[in-house]
Amino acid sequence: MNKSLKAALLSALIYPGFGHLSLKRYLSAAVFIISFSIPMILLFKQIMEKANQVVAQIEHGQVGMDVSSISNALTSTGGSMQTLDFYTYLMLAVWVIALLDIYRVRNR
Structure with missing residues (x-):
């Protein structure tokens, strides 16, 4: 395996x-x-803050101990989901740019 292919696979x-x-x-x-x-x-x-909020709600009896109740509690907080999506897309963009940069460096 040549060095540039190894670099691309690592990234x-x-x-x-x-x-x-x-x-x-x-x-x-x-x-x-x-x-x-x-x-x-x-x-x-x-993610940990959201999980801790749901755990606190479960401990106080506000959320039931079934999967559907926990799922609803996780998705009900609204605004923070947009923040999670932003971070995810930002990470994906950095990953793609890093991979494209490896190919750019390799072709030099």
Whole structure:
């Protein structure tokens, strides 16, 4: 397996920026790793806050212990779902840009 294919696979399958690390493009790697990690951390933070809210509602008897009640409680908070979608799309965009950049670097 040649080096550029390995770099593309690392960025596509493992984590954006890892392919740049294997090509010794450290600044690009840092930019992609950081720009992917920040929304991922914020996404996980939002998910955990939402899960904790639902757990608190279950503990107080406001939400039943069945799947449909928990599902409704998770989707009923509204505005935070847009934030979760934004973080997800941002992560996807960074991933695609990192992969395209690997191909750009490879063809140089």
